[in-house]
Amino acid sequence: MNIVDFHILLPEILVLAMAALVLVIGLFSGRKQSSISYTLSQISLLISVVFVWNQIGMPTLYALHNMFILDAATTLSKLMILICAIFSLAYAKPFFNENPEKTHDYCLLFLFSVSGMMMLVSSNHLIPMYLSLELLSLPLYALVTIQRTGMNAEAGMKYFAMGAFASALLLYGISLVYGATASLSLSTIANSLQLLQTQYSTMALIGLVFIVAGLAFKFGAAPFHQWSPDIYQGAPTPVITLLGSAPKIAVLIMAIRLFSQSFVTFAAHWQMIWIAVAIASMALGNIAAIIQNNLRRMLAYSSIAHMGYMLLGFVTQTPGGNAAALFYVFAYALMTLAGFGALIVASNQGFEVENIEDLRGLNSRSPWIAFMILIVMFSLAGIPPSVGFFAKVGVLEAVMSVHMTWLAVLALIFAIIGCYYYIRVVKAMYFEPVEDASPLYSSWGGKVILSLNSLIILLLGIFPSSLIDLCRAVYFS
């Protein structure tokens, strides 16, 4: 391994090294000075952003026996993952103030999960891909359970069991693909699949199906979505800001790399499967969200629906479609961060916002927070001028460009159905009477983070071209 390799790996090495540092420092600092772990974690994420920033514009580089890849897609997505992580950790500050004894463990697991995401997008080989997916998920299982109360424990247990099942499916698929192609490297799989004898091709195809199932699980796309509403409802809110945002970016990058590079021979097959998954997700997510009264469950079903839209870009198999999917997942990550961040900010001491009724009359209690939630809900619904609108437009345009008009029409119908439950939240905030008209007290830190997050959504909606160009540059090179 050369020095050059270290240079490529620097952001990941930094996050992992800082995680180890936080581990040691946390052991020697008292339980009361918990903010040191938080500060160190934020600093390490920020420095990592700088390192990734320095990698922008580099040519495609490989390291560690071609298992690690650095290209435009990895750089951009790592940047977004780190930004999501910084926001998510900032949203967790009230949680740390309430549970100082958990701060240390939380920050540690958080850093490890983020490093797993960063290595997942850079994996160019099925073994590191699988292992980083585990490094991503394992801390999340623990984070969901971190408070160990009834709901927490149940959510964590479900997430763990389902996640282990998904990993097993994925691993089984990988083993079948290995059995057929005798290779695990993404680039050699593509070559050997082309030269495959027909008797092995069924084996590889069935392996592919298992991999699709495992990845759909990780996306939380229907029909592998059952875990997500329960986990979104039961997990601590700051954990969901991480769980719902950054991993989806990482898994999407990996899926695009895997399917459009390695399994390009089977493109017709996996396109069909993913289209079915996308339609099922959009339909189930949008329709099931209507009857939800619990905001977290509603947002969970909304996440299922959004995964369906994101997959629409991916199934077109064009560079434009991949870019649209990338833009969609970036936009969605920001929206889900803001959505759950708003739940944290709108919650008072001892009072957690759970149901839609809890937001009633929020406008008269705190107009600014209500306005921020309005932006997020409009963006999730895809109403201009918010980034959600351009994300949907991009995806639908990609679908239209490959002449799958029926799919675009279907997506549009479900989007309109979806508007109902987002706007219901807005209605509750602005037009329903208040029960308790006392002004909402929330910390300045939380408000500033939420405002920043929501205003980014608004700003990207008004000036989307820069991010769209960045996403297109990734796949049009």
Add this chain to the structure above:
Amino acid sequence: MLNAFPTTLVVFYAFAALLIASAFMVILSRHPVQSALYLVLAFFASAALWIMMQAEFLGLILILVYVGAVMTLFLFVVMTIPMHTIPIDKTRLLYIGYGSLVLVLFLGVMAKIIHPLNHIVFQLNNFQAPGISGATAIGESLYTTYVFPFEIAGFLLLVAIIAAISLSWKTDRRKIINDVSAQVNVKAKDRLKIVKMKAEKPQQDSTEPVQHD
């Protein structure tokens, strides 16, 4: 096949049958301790299969690590929690029903995979020894080619430790002991609150002498 009597094949099928039978018994057995013991047997049989494929290092590691360490620990855990044989009721039968449905589907898929391959003769003998022992080969590739996954696996184990401690650590430990240093360090102002206030004259009305008699 060198001999007329296919020793290798017979041994292979014997261990394979043992593996499948014990794997079935792991889930069908109604007592958790028995399930754990059957799992040990399953590990043992698969170790034997690996050794037949000249992956002797992996086979021995499987026995040493899984049978020797993991399953022993697991048995202790199973024995310490109160256990009783699980009765067969309706839900369990339902699970068995669903399970067998999945099993049939899965076997169908596997048959579809293996069917086109059945003209390829599987020969256990054609695994060529690489000229170096399995341990050397694994060690060499693990620390060179596969160093990246190896490092990730290392962090994965670290995360598992941290997660286990984080989830089992009791935050609210109510100790019934005297904290001596706290007792010594305590200052008067921690216990006593001295409030400064103006001296007030007693009001005339309220302090009327209580009437005796």
